[in-house]
Amino acid sequence: MTHVPCLIPTASSSCSSLLPETIVAPRPMLQEIFAAPGDASATGLALAQLPGGEGGSAPLFWVQEARAAGEAGRVFAHGLPPRLRRPVLHVFVRKARDVLWAMEEGLKCASLGAVIGELHGNPQALDFTASRRLAVAAERHGVPAFLVRTGGHAELSGARRRWRVESRPSLPHPYDPKAPGAPAWSLDLFRARDMRPGIWDVGYDPAAHRLDLVSATGDGAMAERPSRYG
Amino acid sequence: MTRRRIVSIWFPQLVMERWRNAHPATDDAIPLALAEEGPHGQVIAAVNAAARHGGARRGQRMTDARAILPTLAIAPADPAGDAAALAAMGRWAQRWSPWTAVDGADGLLLDTGGAAHLFGGEAAMLAGMARAFGALGHTSRIALAPTIGAAWALAHYGGKEQVVIAEDDLAAALAPLPIASLRIDADAVLLLRRLGIKTVGALRGIPTEALGRRFRKHRRAIANPLRRLQQAYGDVEEVVAPLAPHKVYRASARVLEPIRHVAVLEPVVADLAADLAQQLEEAHLGLRRARFEAFRIDGHIAQLEVETAAPVRAPAHVVRLFSEKLDGLDAGFGFDAFALTALWHEQMDALQKGLEEDEAPGISFAHLIDRLRVRLGAGNVRLAAPCASHVPERSIVWQEDMGAPGAFGEILRDRPIRLFDRPEPVTVIYATPDGPPRRFRWRRQLHDVARSEGPERIAPEWWRERSEVRLRDYYKVEDEAGRRLWIYRSGVVGDGRGGPPQWFVHGLFA
Numbered sequence: 001m002t003h004v005p006c007l008i009p010t011a012s013s014s015c016s017s018l019l020p021e022t023i024v025a026p027r028p029m030l031q032e033i034f035a036a037p038g039d040a041s042a043t044g045l046a047l048a049q050l051p052g053g054e055g056g057s058a059p060l061f062w063v064q065e066a067r068a069a070g071e072a073g074r075v076f077a078h079g080l081p082p083r084l085r086r087p088v089l090h091v092f093v094r095k096a097r098d099v100l101w102a103m104e105e106g107l108k109c110a111s112l113g114a115v116i117g118e119l120h121g122n123p124q125a126l127d128f129t130a131s132r133r134l135a136v137a138a139e140r141h142g143v144p145a146f147l148v149r150t151g152g153h154a155e156l157s158g159a160r161r162r163w164r165v166e167s168r169p170s171l172p173h174p175y176d177p178k179a180p181g182a183p184a185w186s187l188d189l190f191r192a193r194d195m196r197p198g199i200w201d202v203g204y205d206p207a208a209h210r211l212d213l214v215s216a217t218g219d220g221a222m223a224e225r226p227s228r229y230g
Numbered sequence: 231m232t233r234r235r236i237v238s239i240w241f242p243q244l245v246m247e248r249w250r251n252a253h254p255a256t257d258d259a260i261p262l263a264l265a266e267e268g269p270h271g272q273v274i275a276a277v278n279a280a281a282r283h284g285g286a287r288r289g290q291r292m293t294d295a296r297a298i299l300p301t302l303a304i305a306p307a308d309p310a311g312d313a314a315a316l317a318a319m320g321r322w323a324q325r326w327s328p329w330t331a332v333d334g335a336d337g338l339l340l341d342t343g344g345a346a347h348l349f350g351g352e353a354a355m356l357a358g359m360a361r362a363f364g365a366l367g368h369t370s371r372i373a374l375a376p377t378i379g380a381a382w383a384l385a386h387y388g389g390k391e392q393v394v395i396a397e398d399d400l401a402a403a404l405a406p407l408p409i410a411s412l413r414i415d416a417d418a419v420l421l422l423r424r425l426g427i428k429t430v431g432a433l434r435g436i437p438t439e440a441l442g443r444r445f446r447k448h449r450r451a452i453a454n455p456l457r458r459l460q461q462a463y464g465d466v467e468e469v470v471a472p473l474a475p476h477k478v479y480r481a482s483a484r485v486l487e488p489i490r491h492v493a494v495l496e497p498v499v500a501d502l503a504a505d506l507a508q509q510l511e512e513a514h515l516g517l518r519r520a521r522f523e524a525f526r527i528d529g530h531i532a533q534l535e536v537e538t539a540a541p542v543r544a545p546a547h548v549v550r551l552f553s554e555k556l557d558g559l560d561a562g563f564g565f566d567a568f569a570l571t572a573l574w575h576e577q578m579d580a581l582q583k584g585l586e587e588d589e590a591p592g593i594s595f596a597h598l599i600d601r602l603r604v605r606l607g608a609g610n611v612r613l614a615a616p617c618a619s620h621v622p623e624r625s626i627v628w629q630e631d632m633g634a635p636g637a638f639g640e641i642l643r644d645r646p647i648r649l650f651d652r653p654e655p656v657t658v659i660y661a662t663p664d665g666p667p668r669r670f671r672w673r674r675q676l677h678d679v680a681r682s683e684g685p686e687r688i689a690p691e692w693w694r695e696r697s698e699v700r701l702r703d704y705y706k707v708e709d710e711a712g713r714r715l716w717i718y719r720s721g722v723v724g725d726g727r728g729g730p731p732q733w734f735v736h737g738l739f740a
Contacts (some may be wrong), residue, residue: 023574038673039713040648044740047647049700059595059613073648073738077614077638080647085638088614089599090628093606102602109598167712169680179683183740203740 022195022212023187023202025161026207028144030135032159037071037151041185042165044204046051046146050114052083052209058113059087061106065099066092068118071150081206088115096123097207100130107137107145118148122155132158154190165189171214184214236470237340238381239323239359240371244336245276245312247631249305251367261299264307265292275307319366320473337385339378341470356392373662378470379405379462383430389579398723402460405431413459422455431461445456479515479572481505488564492556497523499552500572503545514555516541516578522552525561525567532559539632540596549596554604599632620688622736623651644706645687646716646737651686655735656717666705666717672735677709700727706739714739
C-alpha cells in the first residue's frame with residue numbers, strides 16, 4: 001500500500017487543494033461531520049483537526065444527546081490520542097434543542113479547547129438558523145466546533161465545512177500484518193466555504209497527531225515508493 | 231505554647247433578676263416563681279429568695295411548689311427574652327475580649343488571653359466585670375482559668391465570687407470540685423456517683439485507658455466524662471467559638487403595583503443583583519448560592535435558588551442564572567415585594583475587570599458550568615476523571631466536582647474512543663476455536679472480520695465483584711468495510727461461571 005507523507009502546500013502546486021494540510025481547518029470554525037451510527041470515524045476526524053501538543057490543557061467540551069450516546073457510545077477519555085489527553089467536560093442531554101443551547105454556551109467560553117456536539121438523525125431544532133448561530137459563535141470566540149451527526153442526512157446548514165466520513169481499512173500495523181493499524185477514513189467534503197470540496201482517503205497517526213493521504217486503491221504491497229519523490 | 235486565659239461568667243439568678251429589673255415595684259418579701267410551660271404542666275423557671283426559702287426550687291412542678299408554699303405568686307417566664315438578653319450581654323462583653331461566646335442559658339465565655347493587662351491585671355479585670363454586670367442588675371460568678379472546662383467548673387462550683395487560677399494551680403483547684411462541675415449530663419453524674427467517684431480529683435486518679443474503655447460508646451462530649459476531664463485539664467484543646475457578627479447579605483425591593491407577568495421580573499432581579507453585588511463587594515465576598523424570593527399579595531412566597539461553581543458578584547451573571555428559571559414562577563394575583571439573599575458566600579477579593587470590557591464578551595469556565603447546571607441539572611454536567619481500575623467501564627468516573635480533574639496518563643494498550651454504556655451482544659455466525667469470530671452479526675448487520683488484534687485479558691476485580699463475574703478477552707477487530715470495533719468474549723469454556731462464552735461489542739475505535 002502506498003503511503004504518501006504529509007506535504008507542505010505550495011502555491012505553485014496544482015494539486016494543493018488535495019493536500020491534507022488544508023483538511024485541517026486553518027482557524028476555528030463550525031464543521032459538520034456525518035457518519036453512520038456504528039462508526040466512530042466522525043469522532044476521529046473531529047479530534048484529528050484539533051491542535052495537539054503544547055498548551056493542550058484546554059478542556060474538551062462534549063455534548064451528547066441521549067440517542068447519539070446510545071447509538072455510538074459515550075466518549076472514552078482513555079482512548080483520546082496521546083496529544084489530546086486533557087480534561088473532558090461531558091454534558092448529557094435528552095433534547096436536541098439543549099444540545100444546541102449547550103454548544104452555543106460552550107462556544108462563548110474561550111478557555112475551551114473544542115466544542116463537540118453529537119446529534120442523532122435530523123432533529124427539528126437543528127435548522128439553518130441554529131447552525132448559523134453556532135458558526136458565528138465559533139468564529140467570534142475562536143473555539144473549534146464540531147457537529148457530529150449520526151444517521152442523519154444533510155439539510156441546509158450554516159456550517160463552514162461539511163463532511164461525510166466513513167471508515168476504510170486501516171493502515172498496516174508496523175509489527176503485525178494481521179492486526180488493524182492506524183485508523184484511515186474516506187473523507188467527502190461536500191460543502192465548504194473556504195476551500196474546494198473534494199474526496200480524500202486519509203490515514204491518521206495518533207502518536208504524531210497527523211493526517212496523511214493514503215492511496216485510494218489501498219492494500220497493495222509495500223513495494224514501491226511514489227515516483228515523484230524519487 | 232501560651233495557654234489561654236478563659237473567663238467563665240455565670241449569672242445564677244439571670245431569669246429572676248431580669249424579671250425583677252423589669253418590675254421594680256415588686257415586694258421581695260412575697261415568694262415569687264416564674265413559670266414556663268413544661269410537658270406536664272407549668273414548671274418553675276426561676277424563684278426569688280423568699281420562695282427559695284419556702285422550699286420552691288427551679289425545675290419543680292408548679293403544683294408541687296404550690297402545695298409546699300400556698301402563698302407562692304406566679305408570673306410567666308420569658309425564655310426567648312432571656313436568651314436575647316444574654317446574647318446582648320455577650321456582645322456587650324466584647325468590650326473585654328472579642329472572643330466572646332454565650333455559654334448555655336445563663337453564662338458567658340470569654341477568651342481574654344493577652345487582654346487582662348488592659349484592665350489592670352486579671353483580678354482587677356474580674357472585679358471590673360462583676361461591677362459592670364452588677365450595675366446591670368445581675369449577680370455573677372466569674373472564674374478565670376487556662377481552660378474552658380476549668381473556668382466553667384470554678385464559676386459554677388468554685389463557691390467564690392471571683393477566682394483566678396494560674397496554670398500551675400489548675401490541678402489543685404479542680405481536684406476538690408464535684409464531678410457535676412465537669413459539664414456532664416445527669417446520667418453521667420449518676421453513673422459516676424454509683425461508681426463512688428465524687429470529685430474531679432478522684433476521677434483524675436483513674437487511669438485514662440480504663441475510663442476510655444468504660445465510656446467509649448459515649449460519643450457526645452456531654453455524656454463522656456473522660457473527654458470533659460481532658461478538656462478541663464487542657465489535655466484536649468477546646469476553643470471559644472466567638473459570637474460573630476452574623477450579617478445577612480440581602481437586597482429587597484417593593485413595587486407599587488403588583489407584578490403579574492413573570493416576563494417583567496428580570497429587571498427586578500437585575501436591580502436586586504446589583505444591590506447585592508455592592509454589599510458583597512464592600513465585604514470582599516462572592517456569591518455561591520442565592521435565593522430569590524417573590525412575595526405574592528395573597529401571602530405566598532415563590533422561591534428560586536441558584537448555586538454557582540465559583541464565587542461571583544457580576545450582576546449580569548446572577549441575572550442570567552435566575553432568568554432561566556423565572557418562567558416557572560406562579561404569579562397568582564401578583565408579586566409586590568422581592569428579595570435576593572446570599573445564602574452562601576465566599577471570600578472573593580476585588581479583581582480588575584478587563585481594561586477593554588467589550589473586547590472579550592465571552593464567559594469563564596466556571597460561569598459556563600453554572601449556566602449548564604442551572605438549565606440541564608447538576609447531574610448531567612460532569613467531568614471525566616481517571617480511576618484506578620482495569621475494567622474499562624470503571625476506569626473513568628464522571629464526577630460532578632469540577633475542582634481538580636485528574637490527568638489521563640499513558641495507557642499501554644490501545645483503547646477505543648467511544649465506549650458503550652452497556653456492552654451490546656453480538657451473534658457469532660462463524661467462530662474460530664481460539665480468537666475472535668470470523669463473522670458476526672451486530673445490530674442486524676453482518677461483519678466479516680478482516681484483521682484482529684488480541685486478546686487482551688481483563689480479569690474481574692474479585693475484591694469488588696461477585697464471584698460469578700467472568701473474565702473478558704478483548705479483541706480489536708476490523709471488518710471488511712474498515713470499521714474498527716472493540717469486542718470481547720465474556721468467559722472461557724469450562725470456567726464454571728455460566729454457559730458458553732458470549733460475545734459483546736464494547737467500544738468503537740476511530
